[in-house]
Amino acid sequence: MPLKFLSRRSVRALAVVTAGVAALVVAQRVYASDHQDTPETELNPRMDINDVYAFPGSSADRIALVVTTSSPIAGQSASFDPNLLYQIKIDNTGDAVEDLVFQVSFDAGVGAAQKYQIRGPIKPTMTGTKTMLEAGSAVLTGTVGSAAGSATGMQAFAGLRADPFVIDLEQFFNVIPDRRPSTGPLSVQNGPSASSFRTPGVDFLKPFNALAIAIELPKAMLQPSTAADAKFGVWSTISR
Amino acid sequence: MRFLSPRTLAVALALPVLAACSDNNNNGTTSPDTVRTFNQVERLGNPLVSEVFFAKRDHGLHNSTAPATDVVNGFGDKIKAFTNAFNRGPTIANTLAAVLVPDMLLVYPNRDPKTARWLSWALAAGYGGRTLNDDVVDAGLTAIFGKLLDANATVVTGLTSDNISTSTRTYLTTFPYLEAAR
Numbered sequence: 001m002p003l004k005f006l007s008r009r010s011v012r013a014l015a016v017v018t019a020g021v022a023a024l025v026v027a028q029r030v031y032a033s034d035h036q037d038t039p040e041t042e043l044n045p046r047m048d049i050n051d052v053y054a055f056p057g058s059s060a061d062r063i064a065l066v067v068t069t070s071s072p073i074a075g076q077s078a079s080f081d082p083n084l085l086y087q088i089k090i091d092n093t094g095d096a097v098e099d100l101v102f103q104v105s106f107d108a109g110v111g112a113a114q115k116y117q118i119r120g121p122i123k124p125t126m127t128g129t130k131t132m133l134e135a136g137s138a139v140l141t142g143t144v145g146s147a148a149g150s151a152t153g154m155q156a157f158a159g160l161r162a163d164p165f166v167i168d169l170e171q172f173f174n175v176i177p178d179r180r181p182s183t184g185p186l187s188v189q190n191g192p193s194a195s196s197f198r199t200p201g202v203d204f205l206k207p208f209n210a211l212a213i214a215i216e217l218p219k220a221m222l223q224p225s226t227a228a229d230a231k232f233g234v235w236s237t238i239s240r
Numbered sequence: 241m242r243f244l245s246p247r248t249l250a251v252a253l254a255l256p257v258l259a260a261c262s263d264n265n266n267n268g269t270t271s272p273d274t275v276r277t278f279n280q281v282e283r284l285g286n287p288l289v290s291e292v293f294f295a296k297r298d299h300g301l302h303n304s305t306a307p308a309t310d311v312v313n314g315f316g317d318k319i320k321a322f323t324n325a326f327n328r329g330p331t332i333a334n335t336l337a338a339v340l341v342p343d344m345l346l347v348y349p350n351r352d353p354k355t356a357r358w359l360s361w362a363l364a365a366g367y368g369g370r371t372l373n374d375d376v377v378d379a380g381l382t383a384i385f386g387k388l389l390d391a392n393a394t395v396v397t398g399l400t401s402d403n404i405s406t407s408t409r410t411y412l413t414t415f416p417y418l419e420a421a422r
Contacts, residue, residue: 047281047282048282049282049283049284050284051284051287052284052285052287052345052370053345053369053370053371053372054345054347054369054370055356055369055370055371055372056353056356056367056369057415058414058415060353063347063349063369064415064416064417066372066416066417066418067284068418082272083272084272085272085278091307091344095308096306096307096308096310096342096344097306097307097308105272126277127306127308128280128306128308129279129280129304129305129306130277130278130279130280131277131278131279131280132275132276132277132278133272133273133274133275133278135274135275147415147416151415155415157415157416159421160421161416161418161419161420161421162409162418162419162420162421162422164372164409164411164418164419166375166377166404166405166406166408166409167377167402167404168402168403168404171402172377172402175399176292178295178296179291179292179296180296195398195399196397196398196399197398197399197401197402197403198403199403200403200404201401201402201403201404202404203404203408203409206408206409206422207422208422209421209422212416212418214415214416214417214418216415216416219349222349223347223349223350225350226350227350228350228351229348229350230348230349230350231346231347231348231349231361231368232346232347232349233285233307233342233344233345233346233347234285234344234345234346234347234369235283235284235285235307235343235344235345236283236284236285237280237282237283238280238281238282238283239278239279239280239281240278240279240281
């Protein structure tokens, strides 16, 4: 059974109209696990979070947090949006409300001319979908493309890296056409609707880069409890 | 000499005032303001939750809300609706909804770091989190279309893997762990 959320007729009609144009478009944009998931983020790719990772750091008592944004990178000159506030949020009490946040902001500039500021982990003044910059918090400052901080304390990085996410995205959209972005080459059908993945698959995102934020720090700064089943939740947001 | 009309004069006088009152963050030359309120426009916790389980029309809801309201916003029901559309049965639907809502990447930092991988906290009492090497696409597809969560489920051939893995990448072993830009 084809996994169709759009009718085949509507997809074909869209494809016919746009195929000629799409064939001329260089694939400057690309889309992954949560890349380009709404028309709004398509309008501002730097407002898009692609993936969130949390894994053991350089030693057992440290943890690394990684967020990738802005996958549709058009070359190495891409920069973080200085008007946006990028955050990583931590719930360490089990109520799905952030108890700690990292706030990452950027000056204007491109590449190494752009500076980043990271505040936190700090208890936020506001929780939920509205946020204020915790201006009174200590700030770790660095240059985009370079690490800052201490390898034994909090260490940070922000800059352009290879997009780490792996998926046969083109075939994914042939299986579930509803999830297509509204613009760009993948907005139109490339090949027939499919009811299965292809063999071998294609590492569609391998050629592309993403803007990444990475933070590593002692895990006790996020969850001070040493209980065996102590836990915390992680998610990332972008606000404007 | 021509005199300006009252209306033109009023506009001319107003322009400098408006310019002085404008938000200097809109010119892209400064970092975010320290006094204003920011509004969330994007969020992500677990991979695949919004992109795979939610219909496109619901992605905006996910982006504009917080984990604390995921239950009341029916995110579990949205996940169940997706799996029900493929007749995957209540065991798979309920398990996925239970581990993915509220949508946070759960980490058990005092468990064995060697067990770190997406959803290992639920499947194997592991560290959880999500590593760069995790093939979350295959993990998700196997959970939905395989027997991982329901031994009695039928396997949907061709949908349990996208047949590509992270073996095509060489992530770094030191901070910041991500491969250099292409």
